[in-house]
Amino acid sequence: MFHFGIITVRRHKIHVIIGNSAAGLSAIRALRRMGDSGTILLVSAEDCNAYSPVLTTYYIAGQIRRSDMFMVDDGFYKVFDVQRLFGRRAVGIDPEKRLVHLDNRSNLPYDNLLIASGASAIPLKNVDTDALEFVSTLRTIRDADKIEKATEKAREIVFIGAGLVSLQIIKAILGKEKKLTLVVGSYQILSQQMDSEGAAIIQEKLEAQGISILFGRRVERIDRKGDRVHVLTNFNEVLTADLVVVGKGVKPNLNMVENTEIKMRDGILVDDQMRTNLEDVFASGDVAEGKNTITGQMEVIATWSNACAQGEIAGMNMAGCPAKRKGQFRENVTTILETSVVSIGLSRPEEGEFKVLSHVDVKHGVYRKLFLDGSILVGALLLGKIDDAGVIRHCIANRLDVSPWQDEIATGLLDFGNILINSNDYSWPIN
Ligand SMILES: Cc1cc2nc3c(=O)[nH]c(=O)nc-3n(C[C@H](O)[C@H](O)[C@H](O)COP(=O)(O)OP(=O)(O)OC[C@H]3O[C@@H](n4cnc5c(N)ncnc54)[C@H](O)[C@@H]3O)c2cc1C
Missing domain, CATH: 3.50.50.60 (FAD/NAD(P)-binding domain)
Incomplete structure (x- = not known):
């Protein structure tokens, strides 16, 4: 002034x-x-x-x-x-x-x-300088250009890490007659997103597509060998690759x-x-x-x-207009090999002492888990049946008491319209 x-x-x-x-x-x-x-x-x-x-x-x-x-x-x-x-x-x-x-x-x-x-993206250490042109993370448009160009010609691709980014790239290039190998440090895929049972469903689908998954592996070195690279693991395996995609988080x-x-x-x-x-x-x-x-x-x-x-x-x-952020939690919606996956709030059991409600229907590829803190819904992991994800998100964001309907919510069979009419509780959303 x-x-x-x-x-x-x-x-x-x-x-x-x-x-x-x-x-x-x-x-x-x-x-x-x-x-x-x-x-x-x-x-x-x-x-x-x-x-x-x-x-x-x-x-x-x-x-x-x-x-x-x-x-x-x-x-x-x-x-x-x-x-x-x-x-x-x-x-x-x-x-x-x-x-x-x-x-x-x-x-x-x-x-x-x-x-x-x-x-x-977190880069991989132990990559020989000559091998760097064959190795990429995926975060920027420049990374995307590099991977897009390399995947055209690549016959063998090794993915380091089995998080959402690796799986989304696999989804993108599946069916293009390439040998794909996933090298995973832990003993399940998608360990940041879901529990081991949910991950096993996706793993089975990946393996059915011919993708090899190596668990409990660390990459010791990546060296250039002519027009390709060799990825050496802590199990002394040597994986040949035309492209290595690193998906180890950000x-x-x-x-x-x-x-x-x-x-x-x-x-x-x-x-x-x-x-x-x-x-x-x-x-x-x-x-x-x-x-x-x-x-x-x-x-x-x-x-x-x-x-x-x-x-x-x-x-x-x-701008001088006071505003506050509300309802801030993790949430993700994606599709992996035709399986819809939704995680909202807490979606891994180790995240706390919560009551867990599960619904599994193997025949229809449905796996649903709800996490409750008392009668309050605090998280959900939904695979296969996700059409009520918006309503579940609303319950989590608004800390609604779901105790009368928790089993129906777990199975995905809740008729939200009926509840609204019968309970006269207009705080409930309609599906
Ligand atoms: C392959 C992929 C798939 C994804 N899929 C999903 C999804 O399905 N759902 C979802 O919710 N999220 C997804 N994400 C994550 C999502 O992209 C990020 O959460 C989001 O981009 C974060 O936005 P941001 O504005 O915080 O930063 P960023 O998008 O990371 O942008 C950062 C900006 O800062 C600039 N910058 C960085 N350092 C400097 C510096 N020192 N000086 C000046 N400028 C700088 C960069 O150039 C850039 O412009 C995905 C990410 C990737 C890579």
Whole structure:
């Protein structure tokens, strides 16, 4: 604010946003929707418009074109009056001077800063330099280009890690007459998403497609051998591959906050307004660690929908419109080899002492597990029958007492309309 005699001139704020993806774009939309006309400086390490990492496997599968991965075009940045600094990396922050340091040694001043720098795939160690061109993670559009090109010619592909990213790539390239091998450190696939019984159903489907799965394996080395690589495991097996895809999880991009007083653990710690411990510094998306509303624990919830929701809350607060994030927990919906898989809230038994209701119908490929804290639904793992997932999510998010209908919810046979009519309880959703 500047004062000239009795006239007061409000200075436009400068909002710096690091990260041009789900969280960053949602914040931009929220800022402008709230009527904020401040300057928006958008910094992105990648030199391209925003695209969705979620769509990369569809591109690799040939189901969409490369251009379809982009969420916005040049027009978006014009309409929302955003100044782009693309191909520039934020390397440090000086909260006292309110400056963001960039990799070209320039500094950006800010009034509000949003760190929405997401996460990077964890690379594999022990890869010989000559072998690197045959090895890829999948996070960025550049990774997608590399895998898309390599899968065209590859006859043998080795996947390290059996999480959602590996399985989504397998889904993308299945049926293209390639030998596929999964190398898994633990003793089940999808260990971050589900229990061993649910995982066994998916495992059986993968093996029925001729995919070899090696459990309890560590990769000792990857070396180049002519036009291919050799993957050496701790069981002394040597797996030949034209392409190695590494899916060993992600880690938040925190480098710019190291050596600052911004508090972090696995991610940057934020409250329910997406504020860090510094009043004018916010964080959202895969880089942020907020409160899981089911467990009450601080956690990085690395999903697209969470990044969008957190970015929106940050944008509103940056515009001076107080907003709080509600119902923040893990959730995922996917299809693996024609089996629909939904996990909401808690979906693994080791996550706590909860009552578990199961329903298994092998003939129809149905496996459902509900996790209850007393009479409150706190999690669900649904395979095969997922048509009521939206209602179950609603129950979990709103901590509804489901005790009268818990068995029907487990089997998926609950008629929500009848309950609503009979109970006159309008807090219940209709299926
Ligand atoms: C193959 C794949 C499939 C997925 N499928 C699903 C799914 O089915 N459902 C789901 O919910 N989620 C899925 N995800 C996860 C989802 O993509 C992420 O949760 C989401 O992209 C997070 O968004 P974000 O805005 O936090 O960060 P990101 O999308 O990671 O973007 C980070 C941005 O920050 C920039 N950046 C990073 N470091 C710097 C720096 N130092 N300086 C400047 N800019 C920087 C990057 O260039 C980028 O623009 C999937 C991810 C992958 C890779």
